[in-house]
Amino acid sequence: MTSSAAVTLPLSHLFPLSAGLSSEGRLAFDGIDVLDLAREFGTPLYIYDAQTVRAQCAAFRSAFETAYEDSFVVYGAKAFVNRPFARLIADQGLGFDAVSGGEIAVLRASGVDMSTVYFHGNNKGADELELAVEAGIGRIVIDNIDEIAKADGAAAAAGREQPVLLRISPGIDGHTHEKTTTGIIDTKFGVPIATGAAEAAVRAILDAPHLRFRGLHMHLGSPIFELGPYELAIEVISEFIAGVCRDRLGAEVQELSPGGGFAIGQGDGREPPAPEQYAKVIAGTLEREADRRGFPLPRLTIEPGRAIAARAGVALYTVGARKDVPGVRTYVSVDGGMADNIRPAMYEARYEALAAERPLAAVEETVTISGKYCESGDVLVRDAELPVLRDGELLAIPASGAYQLSMASNYNFAYRPAVVLVDGGEARLIRRRETAEDLMALDID
Ligand SMILES: *Cc1c(COP(=O)(O)O)cnc(C)c1O
Numbered sequence: 469m470t471s472s473a474a475v476t477l478p479l480s481h482l483f484p485l486s487a488g489l490s491s492e493g494r495l496a497f498d499g500i501d502v503l504d505l506a507r508e509f510g511t512p513l514y515i516y517d518a519q520t521v522r523a524q525c526a527a528f529r530s531a532f533e534t535a536y537e538d539s540f541v542v543y544g545a546k547a548f549v550n551r552p553f554a555r556l557i558a559d560q561g562l563g564f565d566a567v568s569g570g571e572i573a574v575l576r577a578s579g580v581d582m583s584t585v586y587f588h589g590n591n592k593g594a595d596e597l598e599l600a601v602e603a604g605i606g607r608i609v610i611d612n613i614d615e616i617a618k619a620d621g622a623a624a625a626a627g628r629e630q631p632v633l634l635r636i637s638p639g640i641d642g643h644t645h646e647k648t649t650t651g652i653i654d655t656k657f658g659v660p661i662a663t664g665a666a667e668a669a670v671r672a673i674l675d676a677p678h679l680r681f682r683g684l685h686m687h688l689g690s691p692i693f694e695l696g697p698y699e700l701a702i703e704v705i706s707e708f709i710a711g712v713c714r715d716r717l718g719a720e721v722q723e724l725s726p727g728g729g730f731a732i733g734q735g736d737g738r739e740p741p742a743p744e745q746y747a748k749v750i751a752g753t754l755e756r757e758a759d760r761r762g763f764p765l766p767r768l769t770i771e772p773g774r775a776i777a778a779r780a781g782v783a784l785y786t787v788g789a790r791k792d793v794p795g796v797r798t799y800v801s802v803d804g805g806m807a808d809n810i811r812p813a814m815y816e817a818r819y820e821a822l823a824a825e826r827p828l829a830a831v832e833e834t835v836t837i838s839g840k841y842c843e844s845g846d847v848l849v850r851d852a853e854l855p856v857l858r859d860g861e862l863l864a865i866p867a868s869g870a871y872q873l874s875m876a877s878n879y880n881f882a883y884r885p886a887v888v889l890v891d892g893g894e895a896r897l898i899r900r901r902e903t904a905e906d907l908m909a910l911d912i913d
Contacts, residue, residue: 566588734867807884
């Protein structure tokens with residue numbers, strides 16, 4: 469990192485904080501050259517930068533703790549989790565959102581304090597509820613009326629009193645993709661206020677002998693680039709807190725979570741608000757509403773997933789076949805694709821790519837980066853501006869840390885990629901690449 473240290477890396481706002489140039493002029497993380505990483509661990513490879521994870525955790529903690537004294541940050545583990553990654557997050561003082569028995573099992577095996585874990589989901593199984601209660605989970609976030617009796621039954625069987633939140637669907641549009649909006653009335657998530665269902669649900673929780681009503685939750689979708697939806701949703705829920713929970717049911721809302729959904733820079737030119745801006749609007753609206761309506765300030769819990777993990781992760785591929793369709797498009801294929809990143813195919817997620825071995829090389833053409841799997845929709849980046857890529861060279865896609873590996877599949881019997889964590893100038897393998905034996909391990913002859 470000598471002669472080139474002063475040169476700015478292209479797309480540096482999308483790459484992890486430790487990204488830079490190696491002494492050979494290649495992309496490097498914490499000074500570790502991508503070519504060395506590719507030689508040691510193979511491609512496709514997912515590289516996570518511990519420094520960025522820590523910085524994002526600290527940014528959300530400090531923004532919210534500054535804006536609102538009683539606040540707590542939990543990481544939406546479905547963005548990406550495994551045992552070492554969970555420990556890294558827990559060490560920063562965050563709790564966790566889990567959405568399945570599998571995630572609860574991983575968090576438990578990681579040794580995280582289960583009382584900091586929130587269990588979400590619109591159709592939690594009886595076995596999952598039992599596991600959650602038995603593991604001593606901090607909160608079950610009740611998603612619908614039917615779940616109340618199931619959760620109460622699980623708590624009764626374990627001989628516990630289980631603290632719960634109720635997920636409200638506030639009827640607010642987060643203005644994100646239709647597949648990722650969750651706060652509107654027409655969604656499978658949460659209990660609507662408008663129909664009276666939310667009031668009935670709070671009443672049923674209060675009547676459940678083994679559940680303790682702690683408060684309310686909502687999640688508007690993701691990513692949410694606007695601040696307005698959070699403000700509107702907190703206004704709507706505040707009216708419910710005062711007008712229904714307090715005045716009609718005599719229930720105190722001790723905790724409120726406006727969910728996650730905080731946006732990141734992703735290469736489409738849109739600027740995400742800073743954590744401070746989200747914090748200011750969320751805390752400011754809640755304080756104003758509590759003051760105006762005269763209810764005590766609840767604990768504020770926020771749940772960033774993407775905003776913690778996305779920028780920390782980079783996908784590294786090796787370039788392979790090239791296909792020119794004159795006058796139409798040029799396809800450049802890499803050794804991964806929709807099996808490790810379904811997001812472009814599923815909801816038109818936009819990415820950028822960088823020639824990792826010569827990041828400063830001039831742009832020469834516009835190509836489509838395609839994957840290697842048997843679907844025409846297996847495209848990673850449409851219209852990427854790159855130098856003419858050679859067969860065998862490395863390509864890096866930044867902002868790859870969230871909802872890629874956690875949605876990865878074995879389609880075409882792909883081996884899911886290895887994951888390395890770069891920390892303090894060292895690269896540590898935290899998940900090995902799958903093998904053919906892994907793919908067959910569950911078969912019974
Ligand atoms: C997925 C999810 C989150 C995290 O969302 P991000 O967009 O990754 O911040 C938070 N809360 C709930 C309930 C979720 O389902």
